[in-house]
Amino acid sequence: GQQVMQIPQYQHVQEGEDFTTYCNSSTTLSNIQWYKQRPGGHPVFLIQLVKSGEVKKQKRLTFQFGEAKKNSSLHITATQTTDVGTYFCAASNSGYALNFGKGTSLLVTP
């Protein structure tokens, strides 16, 4: 399958600081999805990237898909306490279910 590695595993920031999580694969990905899971909650879809070099923005969140379609990143500008949670990237495996990375847990201190 299309295994994806995420780094860092944990990140602790002060409110207002920026945050970035990275997702890497040794193989070319068909597409990549990002999900957020709040503590005690279930994963919620954020976005899907399909095109090489694609960049999408959602308010303070910026998602990028690498030119070679082997990596992706999620950048949050000026974090807020509402950003707390675990961010997962997920890649499709030949059109079937998603292979999820292990996630990056973000803690934001006021």
Add this chain to the structure above:
Amino acid sequence: GAGVSQSPSNKVTEKGKDVELRCDPISGHTALYWYRQSLGQGLEFLIYFQGNSAPDKSGLPSDRFSAERTGGSVSTLTIQRTQQEDSAVYLCASSRTRAYNEQFFGPGTRLTVL
């Protein structure tokens, strides 16, 4: 409309017992997935159903695990002779079609095997 629902929300069982976990996907969604999430870990794919096609069972960890989907809607995940290592949150998700579509997750069933 209603989201993905799962029942029970919590299940405590004794080692060796069988358990059944239920998932009601969003109406009209043809794809249904089961994942397992252990404490503080990522999501582990278990099984995938797409319409009337044969399910992809490649993620099932042992033959104690099985799942079925009746009428292309409700799905049941069965774990026989539960072991303590089966303790986890079992998440169900559905999407309108096969992969490349947003997956909507249910709230999960927290299984504890004593």
